[in-house]
Amino acid sequence: MNASTLQGQRIAFIGPGTMAEAMIAGLVREGVAAPEAITAAGPRQERLDTLKARYGIQGTTDNAAAARQADVVVLSIKPQVLGKVLPELHGQIAPDALVLSIVAGAPIARLSEGMAHQAVVRAMPNTPAQIGMGITVWTASPQVTKTQRAMARGVLAALGEEIFMEDEVYLDMATALSGTGPAYVFLFMEALVDAGVHLGFPRRVAERLVVQTVQGAAAYYERQQGEVHLAHLRNQVTSPGGTSAAALYYLEKAGFRTAISRAVWAAYERALSLAQNGKPQPPK
Template identity: 65%
Template sequence: MDTTQPTIALIGHGIMGEAILSGLIRDGLTPADHILAAGPRVDRGEELRDRYGIRPFTDNRAAAEQADVVILSVKPQRLDRVLENLRGHIQPDALIISIVAGASIEKIATQLGHSCIVRSMPNTPGQIGEGITVWVPSPSVNEEQKKTVRQILGALGQEIFVEEENYLDMATALSGTGPAYVFLFLEALIDAGVHLGFPRRIAEQLVLQTVSGSVDYYRRKKAHPAALRNEVTSPGGTSAEAIYYLEKAGFRTAISRAIWAAYERSQELGKDKPTGQLKENS
């Protein structure tokens, strides 16, 4: 990317689309005027143009036809219509990167009539460059294109390459949806603090620093979470009492079942896919 400065089209310029384009610009991976952001809302496109200097489009085809890399960042429910509209308007050697939950490589390749596809699953912290993205390429993606993918997804934070596509549904349930679990946990802790009698601002400060400090501590100690939990769980103490109640309430089971439900939903989103063989580019 440093030498070729490809033109990148974002099909869908919502929250994650903006996270990608802002990361690309922040990391200096491609000039702002090489980023084409397409979406139905004129005001949104103008907002992004004024903020970042990108080129806005309301016509997906017009943006895709000019792009070396096309990033699909639309809602799963809109994907079929978008792919049908884009078919025949992708450059033959273009790279397609999808961040659409549940959409398989086969589905995208068949509906687009294009085989150079990368399926990926980023998460919300990518908006501040602290996310993590799991990705898998189709057989047609060459090594130079994989390097490009690493740079683009790296603008969102960490990236993990996998060779089996079934990991993407797992990643959707664990890391893609994961921030929602964390935010719910934070909300519950803060509300509990307010219920105890703390002003909300103090409860928020206590909870945020406790959670972020615990994560940093875990990273530095590099011990199993159970070992770290035991460090702060004295026999007959407050932590032991709280954990006993959480276990009795099915805390672990609830989390496990919630993630499994998200995994099954991700698979359901990908079931409506055309059949067909994915072939290498000749």
């Protein structure tokens, strides 16, 4: 993380939720931003006091006041309250400040119009960001300068890895793939643990076996540095007529791939409906 890009910059988090705390913790832990230069704004004083005690930051219940004083304004609110918060920030942000939004389903055009501000970065992190192991896909409006992009990278690096995409269309795709991805993985792990318990393992043992298997498989693939296709690794552990072959045959027969593909597509359609209407539409 390049600390120099954020030194002396004042950062305001509008919405002091879990993801905002993950970013604050990373920025303070890595020395990227001084605690006194960070302000969290939200409606609950108790939550603000908790963050102040943990990280030494400032807190306020006045969103507009926090935004006015900031060089970087991080929008970390829930999508449901965006319609209430945007008018509060309208015209309150300094012209040379950067807005970084992690609000799901909120396109740059809506954010820019709602705040009367042009320099906007839109980002889609995922929940492993809470331990600095996330992956964030982000894009920027044309008005975001090179220096501001570096600032955005500095903030997002507090969450883990980051990938910049020129076209905003990839943000809704990322919402369906990596943003929602942990839920798919957790469901798979949960099912695998339950299967282990059904076989006769104590639950704690089954959980440990599954967690380490998933971690190890991901790490093993990553070490190949993209030179080996996932199918090749799967074939390595699939002996003809063996246990893996029997299990994979059943998964394919049950439509495992199709179910995953349809699930990701359903998440993508929901992300699009949020972006267009600000509220989810019922599934087809």
